[in-house]
Amino acid sequence: MSKNARLNESIDQIELGFVEREATPKLLMKLGIQLHLAGLSLSNTVSILEMSGVKRARSTGHNWVHKADLQPESDQNPDHVAVDETVIQLNDETYWLYAAVDPESNKLLCTTLEPTTNKVIAHAFFAELREKHDVENAVFLIDGSHSLKDACRRHGLNFRYEKHGNRNSVERVFREIKRRTTNFSNCFSNAEADTADNWLRSFAFAWNQLI
Numbered sequence: 001m002s003k004n005a006r007l008n009e010s011i012d013q014i015e016l017g018f019v020e021r022e023a024t025p026k027l028l029m030k031l032g033i034q035l036h037l038a039g040l041s042l043s044n045t046v047s048i049l050e051m052s053g054v055k056r057a058r059s060t061g062h063n064w065v066h067k068a069d070l071q072p073e074s075d076q077n078p079d080h081v082a083v084d085e086t087v088i089q090l091n092d093e094t095y096w097l098y099a100a101v102d103p104e105s106n107k108l109l110c111t112t113l114e115p116t117t118n119k120v121i122a123h124a125f126f127a128e129l130r131e132k133h134d135v136e137n138a139v140f141l142i143d144g145s146h147s148l149k150d151a152c153r154r155h156g157l158n159f160r161y162e163k164h165g166n167r168n169s170v171e172r173v174f175r176e177i178k179r180r181t182t183n184f185s186n187c188f189s190n191a192e193a194d195t196a197d198n199w200l201r202s203f204a205f206a207w208n209q210l211i
Helices: 003-012 027-038 042-049 058-068 119-132 146-156 167-181 193-210
Strands: 080-090 091-103 107-114 139-143 156-161
Touching: 027 042, 027 058, 027 193, 042 058, 058 193, 080 119, 080 146, 080 167, 080 193, 091 119, 091 167, 091 193, 107 119, 107 193, 119 146, 139 146, 146 156, 167 193
Parallel strands: 080 139, 139 156
Antiparallel strands: 080 091, 091 107
16 A cells, blocks of 8 residues: 555544534644654644645644544454563653554554552553453563563463564654654643643554554
């Protein structure tokens, strides 16, 4: 499938049920959401919309993204799942991003942003992952994290230690997320953790559509 076809498919999947009274044509709203999630800063996104005669503030584009409440597609059935945790900086606060990736497709299956990392949080993340996807027969690829190993054991999931190989998929995703959160500070400046968590799930939706 061509990139243009994937972009059109992604735009079609953006629901605007939150819209009540909005002067912006829905197609341009969807385009603005997709452009921002695909890599454009909010400033550049609203500049492109201006070329179509629609002048909107960056905060408006930001609100569109969050109100759309985009999520990665559920009910996937991967053979392997790469799981990891990494630090995300939000203003002066440090948070932990948990992510699960299908290494065959490089698609994000599940993400969550937490204020710390421990066995209880890892267990809850795996519970959410199992609720959203059919992963009972998957092999989980994890690094040396004791909390991730413990969560696999508690959920009765098959796992193996893998530092590189298929785990490179989740590392690539983390690098892109960190690039986005570093370069586009207007996404996260003064943002609450819940807002950032919602943005990351929206990012996961766009990532899956465009890879």
